[in-house]
Amino acid sequence: MWIVKRTPEGRPVKDLYILIIVLAVLLSGVFSAWFEQTVLxxxxxxGLAVPEGPPLGSTLVDKLDPFTSGFLLPIFVTVMSLRTNLxxxxxxxxxxxxxxxxxxxGSITKILAxxxxxxxxxxxxxxxxxxxxIMSTRGVVDLASYSFLRDDKIINQASFAFMVIATAVTSIFVQIMxxxxYDPSRKYAGYQxxxxxxxxxxxxxxxxIHNPDNTAAILRLLEKSNPTRDFPIVSNVLHLIELRGRASSVFISHQVQTKAITDVAYSENVIIAFQGFERNHYGAVTIQAFTAISPRNLMHEDICTLALDVLASIIILPFHRKWAVxxxxEVEDHGLRTLNSSVLERAPCSVAILVDRGQLKRSTSVRASENVYCIAILFLGGNDDQEALAFAKRMAISGTISLTVIRLISKQDVSCDVDEVIDLDIVGDWKQSRSSWENVKYIEHYVHEITETALLVRSLVDDYDLIITGRRNNTHSPLTAGLEEWTEIPELGVIGDMLAxxxxxxxxxxxxxxxxQTTL
Incomplete structure (x- = not known):
């Protein structure tokens, strides 16, 4: 606690303090041996005296976990294998x-219990x-116990070999079973x-929200989504914090949690920003804030579970790249990319990935205006593009939005399947209902080959502030045939990959x- 009090909020713990703690751990093991106790x-x-979470607990994990888990643990398991005399x-x-x-x-008793x-x-x-x-499995702690028992001559070589083999077999069997x-993604499937x-x-x-840099981009998108009293938005804000130096995950609902569970003010800046947005759009926007502190490989569980509980229609995720001015x-977070892919596979509702470049210098295009926000939607057909069109429809209600619907049509595709008929009906109804709107334009481009698709997409980037497109996962079309092989970011689809x-x-x-996608 003395170290925590001497560390300013938001500042890292000094390396000297970490060194002192490591030396204290080693000395505590020596003292244990002097008093005829096990070295552990x-x-x-x-360890029980070290407070969990930031700043000290998380710093210790960041400093020691790569060395212990990545270097010492493999060596320990290897040594245990070499000491096993079959x-x-x-x-x-x-x-x-x-x-x-x-x-x-023993194993059957533990399972039945x-x-x-x-x-x-x-x-x-x-x-x-x-x-x-899971409760009956064995792991590294059990192997260490067997090693101590063997060194103290409590068990012989044969019993030690049996226990090591049983631990390995149990770990493999439990993982497969x-x-x-249990399929964790099945709970996200719904009938609606x-x-x-x-x-x-x-x-x-x-x-x-993963970091404060995501806040401005999300608020800008919500602002352009036309929040009014007739078309209100209920925005559930989930601030995701990676679990470090804590034994278990924490989920905080800031509507229910009125008293802080620790001295650390989680998500304070994020909550203040969104509450200000709610005040500026009183009656049109409702903000509900949450904080999830969990391991990076399990964050998709928090996202999908909350989306299921709040009956969300869409999840908006930040892109894993951050651009400089x-x-x-500037930054490419591969862990965030893996998280986005996991959410796309399991989400109980629609999902959108926002690639924010709004901090860059404004385009010199003739379409750009300080008072009008220019949006384009690329419509190639399919469920994802239909969903994108529905979102654009909502944004176009605002008079400060200039929306251009660009439909790409292949001259090579002469078939007329069910999906094509649905696309024609949706686009036809949309054109008829928006024909009198001055801020909406509809353009059709006939494409002969895929090179024309790529050139057309790239030619649009300087004419608009925001480009909306569907992911079109597992959707094959002559418009993009062959481009899938060159896709660098599959979670964005072919068109999204070119734009990002x-x-x-x-x-x-x-x-x-x-x-x-996850419906029963």
């Missing part, structure tokens, strides 16, 4: 059969079995369509939309 007793007690096991000996019986009885109470509480059998297997019994095309005037949105890529390319020096932001 001292570090265990010392020749010490005598199949004909009486204790061999006894050891097998003891291991089987976990399984029966959960079945009594009416938990589904598959979920109960998966949890029971849990994946077979939760997307923009089936939503009413009230639009529930879940926006995800000169148009170069590092080679384009433009200020046009991109919104790539995928319609809801």
């Amino acid at each position: 007793f001292g570090p265990l007690i010392f 020749s010490a096991i005598n199949p004909s000996a009486s204790y061999t059969f006894a050891n097998i019986i003891l291991l089987c009885v 976990c399984l029966l109470p959960m079945l009594y509480c009416k938990m589904p059998l598959n979920d109960a079995a998966a949890i029971s297997l 849990v994946k077979w019994l 369509r939760r997307n923009l095309m089936n939503s009413n005037n009230k639009l529930p949105i879940l926006v995800c 000169d148009g170069s890529v 390319s590092k080679d384009l020096k433009t200020r046009a932001s991109v919104l790539v939309i995928q319609q809801q």
Whole structure:
């Protein structure tokens, strides 16, 4: 606590303090041996005194975890394997059969002890079995215990070999069985369509914030989404913080959590920004703020679960690249890219990825105006493009929006399947209902080959502030045939990948939309 109090808020812990803590851990192990205790007793007690979370707990994890997990742990497992003498096991000996019986009885007892109470509480059998297997598994801590028992001559070489083999077999078996019994994505599937095309005037949105840089781009998009009393927006803001130096994940609802659980003010700046936006659009915007502190590989669970609970029609995710003022890529977060891909696969509603380039220098295009926000939507056909058109329809209601619908038509495709008929009906109804709007334009381009598609898309980037397109995942079209092989970012689709390319020096932001996929 002394170190925490001497560390200013938002500043890193001094390296001297980290060095002192590491030396104290080593000395605690030595003192434990002097008092005839196991060498792990001292570090265990010392670890209980270290406060979890930032600044100290998270800093210790950042400094020590790469070395311990990436270097020491593989060495430990390798040494344990080398110390396992399989020749010490005598199949004909009486204790061999006894050891097998003891291991089987112990494992089955642990599984039943976990399984029966959960079945009594009416938990589904598959979920109960998966949890029971997880609770009965063995790992690194068990291997360390076996090593201490062997060194102290409490168990012999044969028993040690049996325990190591049992740990390896159990870990492999449990991993396979849990994946077979439990599919976490099934809970996100629903019987109702939760997307923009089936939503009413009230639009529930879940926006995800990873760092303060995402806030301005999200607020700009919400501003252009035409929040009015007739078309209100319910924005559920989820601030995602990577779990570091904490034993368990934390989910905070700032509507319910009126008293801070710690001295750390999580998401304060994000909440203030969105509350200001709510005040500026009183009666048209409702803000509900949440904070999720969890490991990066499990953040998609928090996002999808919250989207399911708040009945969101669309999830808006920030892109994993951040551009500098000169148009170069400043930051590329590969962990965020993996997270976006996981959400796209499991989301219970539609998903949009926002590629923000709004901080770049404004285009010199003749279409650009300080008072009019120019938006273009590229319509090639398919469910995702229909969803993008529905979002553009809502934005075009505002008089400060200039919307251009650009439909690409292939002269090579003469077929007329069900999807093509639906596209024609949707575009036809949209043209008829918006024919009298002066701020809406409809343009059709006939494309002969894919090179024309690429040139046309690239020619649009300097004419608009925002370009909306569908992801078109697993949708094959002569307009993009062959371009899939050159796609660098599959989660954006072919068109979105071209618009988000590092080679384009433009200020046009991109919104790539995928319609809801997880339905029963």
